[in-house]
Amino acid sequence: MAADMLNEEISNDRESVREQSHAEIEYCVLDPTGNITILVTTPVPVELQPRIAAELMWIIPESEQVGFLTHDDSCDIALRMAGGEFCGNASMSAAVYAADKAGAVKSEIVLRVSGSEEPIRAEVEKMSDGSWTGTVNMPRPAKIERVVLPGAGSVPVVCFEGIHHVILEEKIEEARAEEYARMWCRELAADAIGLMFLDRANAKLTPLVYVPSADTICWENSCASGTTAAVAYLASESGAPVRMTLSQPGGGLTVEVSEDGIPRLQGHVRILHYGRTVVTYSSGNL
Template identity: 45%
Template sequence: MELRYTVIDPTKNITLLVTTPVPRDVQPRVAAELLRREKDAEQVGFAEGLAAGDPRLQMMGGEFCGNATMSMAAWLHRDLPIGESRALTLPVSGASAPVACRVTRLDGCFIGTVAMPLPERIETLSLPVCGVMQSLPTVFLPGISHVIVPADMIGRDRAEETLRSWSHLLPGEAMGLLLLAEDQTSFAPLVYVKPTDSCVWERGCGSGSAAIGAWLTSVRGADQCVSLGQPGGVIQVVTRTEDGASLIGLTITGTVVIGQTKTDNIPL
């Protein structure tokens, strides 16, 4: 079928937003083919419900993605005049309720803020790393689980096989291994999506940023405002707690650049 999609850059986490209706059962196969053709792309989202005026974002593996949510929010307001802002709520795969977003148009890009779904739980799991069981903090977000690993514990050359080995131990359709630097303000995210069998070193990871922000909040017992450096840039995370304990708010903020719109023929 002839497919129309837009290349979008949220903090270099290059996202292909497909705006042609694609049946849900073939979306993972279409996404895998698009990722094969678009070498710089890291993930694919499908914009559903556009013709009916009821937009919804469905990710390639049914996971939740903050950067893709931010991307679609900007795309929906791509004609916004410079300097103006819009707030919206967007249903997204992996999230039990529509997600609140806000985008502001600047000259050449958007600033986007997404109210992330709160973690279902944060646990310390015993997981194998290079043949040794390690106790690692794990943040279970709706649709994706992230394991936080000290950057000096494992090399990038062993990270993919390690993450794949956890696929039967962690729930959901997607999982991440976050190599967190000792200063706890920068990390490298590796994300595995089961339905597409794709394992990608992302240049920017919104849900990974949120996971680290939530974990830091639980460790420090206080609200957090932290700018997390990643290979593609910086994502700001802000958390709010109730009495310094229960997490009640979690947002990420980053930049979004809307790129070229393309058409391609993809076999279903």
């Protein structure tokens, strides 16, 4: 397993940051289709992750999300997002990180990811320009249903274990959309919510994601689970397999929903840099 080759990179024997007010954090910054992702390789207790994530996103302002990597004997690598949500782009990024650290140019990686009960399988391959292509078997939606939401009426909602995505085909002013994201997240009792503004005629998607446990709301450059949700909705509407590339601010993501019902995501990832920083926090505020 690739996990055996990562022991020196992610060590559970490192000193815990639980009692520290200054924590030295090692991380990797990746670019999966513009959705800049920080993956922390230093073990961090779950209760500290939202605060550490907020500090890292302040240090690296172009970042849109933070995930935390750990060992898991049942897979190659485990990923927990700061808010405990599921993220397809971060899953692909974690697979690229594992392959890169193992010195592989092509690899199949099995991950445990927050917001998914089942393991996630990813195939990644390094290109001649140093970037990576990846295919991820995404979770099937738990359900796809129409829900009446305040301010929107009856709209499709695609539910995954760790996040609900609302598919919207009419524009909403940005500030109002952010208000709706918070309101609808409570209304749906969701762990996290995405508002996916779908322009099906032009195959475009504009993603807004709100994660209450991490207290983050972001107009993302791309959203893998949101792309999956939109294509899964279109497949359920048509009653037939669908393969579609949706253009987003950071580039295009492709999802295929075939007859077996498993959504498969295809995208690109670049490793931007590895880093180390000291994060200062007050344990009394956590």
